[in-house]
Amino acid sequence: MNPIxxxxxxxxxxxxxxxxxxxxxxxxxELTFAGxxxxxxxxxxxxxxxxxxxxxxxxxxxxxxxxGKVSGNLAAKERIEIKAVGEVFGDIRAAKLIIDEGATFVxxxxxxxxxxxxxxxxxxxxxxxxxxxxxxxxPVNPIKK
Amino acid sequence: xxxxxxDSKNFLNSEVEVKGTLRFGGELTFDGKLEGxxxxxxxxxxxxxxxxxxxxxxxxxxxxGKVNGNVTAxEKIDIKSKTEMFGDIRAARLVMEEGVTFVxxxxxxxxxxxxxxxxxxxxxxxxxxxKPAGI
Numbered sequence: 042m043n044p045i046x047x048x049x050x051x052x053x054x055x056x057x058x059x060x061x062x063x064x065x066x067x068x069x070x071e072l073t074f075a076g077x078x079x080x081x082x083x084x085x086x087x088x089x090x091x092x093x094x095x096x097x098x099x100x101x102x103x104x105x106x107x108x109g110k111v112s113g114n115l116a117a118k119e120r121i122e123i124k125a126v127g128e129v130f131g132d133i134r135a136a137k138l139i140i141d142e143g144a145t146f147v148x149x150x151x152x153x154x155x156x157x158x159x160x161x162x163x164x165x166x167x168x169x170x171x172x173x174x175x176x177x178x179x180p181v182n183p184i185k186k
Numbered sequence: 187x188x189x190x191x192x193d194s195k196n197f198l199n200s201e202v203e204v205k206g207t208l209r210f211g212g213e214l215t216f217d218g219k220l221e222g223x224x225x226x227x228x229x230x231x232x233x234x235x236x237x238x239x240x241x242x243x244x245x246x247x248x249x250x251g252k253v254n255g256n257v258t259a260x261e262k263i264d265i266k267s268k269t270e271m272f273g274d275i276r277a278a279r280l281v282m283e284e285g286v287t288f289v290x291x292x293x294x295x296x297x298x299x300x301x302x303x304x305x306x307x308x309x310x311x312x313x314x315x316x317k318p319a320g321i
Contacts, residue, residue: 112301120284130301133292140282142262145295150275152288159254159272 058093065098075109085118092126099131107144114148200235217251227260234268241273256290263294 052070056062060076068084075091082088082100090096094109104119107127115121117135125143132149140146194212198204202218210226217233224230226244236251246262252270257263259277267285280294 128299137284138282138286138288139284140280140294142279142281143296144280145297145299146280146292147295147301149291150288152286154285155287157270157287 058091081113090127200233223255247277 052068054068054070054072056072056074056076058075060074062076062078062080064080066072066078066080066082066084068082068088069086071087071089072084073089073091074096075093076095078094078096079098081098082096082102084102086103088100088102088105090105090107090109090111092108096109097112099113099116100111101116102118104117104121105115106122106124107115107129108124109126110128112130114131115129115133115135119135120137120139121133121135122139123129123141123144123146125141127141128145130145130147132151133146134151136152136154138150138152194210196210196212196214198214198216198218200217202216204218204220204222206222208214208216208220208222208224210224210230211228213229213231214224214226215231215233216224216238217235219237221239223240224238224242224244228244229246229248230242230244231248232238232250232253234250236253238251238253238255241255241258242253243258245260246264247257247259248264248266249257249269249271250266254272256274256276257271258275261277262279262281263275263277265271265280265282265286265288267283270287272289274291274293275288276293278294278296280292282288
């Protein structure tokens, strides 16, 4: 049971492991998915990928919990959670990312809720053995926490 | 190279600044500033005040503070909330708490699975040559 329904739409959708979809999937509210999908997922809602779920395609949602396998990029407005049994091969972009121990994740990651930058504004210098760059004044934005 | 004294516990507090390569055995808790690399077969704990500009290679790393560089761990990387990490990650296991800033690439594949999860029901070519686990 998920105690927090998505605001604005209380629908709760379930697709079990005997479901096979080729094509794009849109939903509102919540979707618990345990089937196979070859295609994309677009939603403003919350997606739960169960252990048996296999998704080959990009996922763009408000939030997603990954317990299954994803080959594709994950984008979430809010948060992405990869559970220990989850496997993600693809890039991740979200405001918040939580990874449990044991999860598989190979890809790029852009999780920068406060839009901070590295302590130096220039790209990272060639690190080993290089002459240390002079330290510029740190252009750190004041971060509201 | 580093000694195999795995009982040693080392501490560097927040008023420490290091420029250069840091090696240690056993354990190091680092809360200072470092411009350079850390290399160890041991366990590294970064504190909230830690600021690293350089690459980290250790057996396991608990990341706090700010890291601008790549982190490699034989075993496990644990990124705590409020950490700011810009760089790539490679480890057998990764744990990331909510509230982390992380921009970079990740290679965390504890079971060495390959991405091509074949759809069930799809004929598998019997003569398919085993692909090298692309790492």
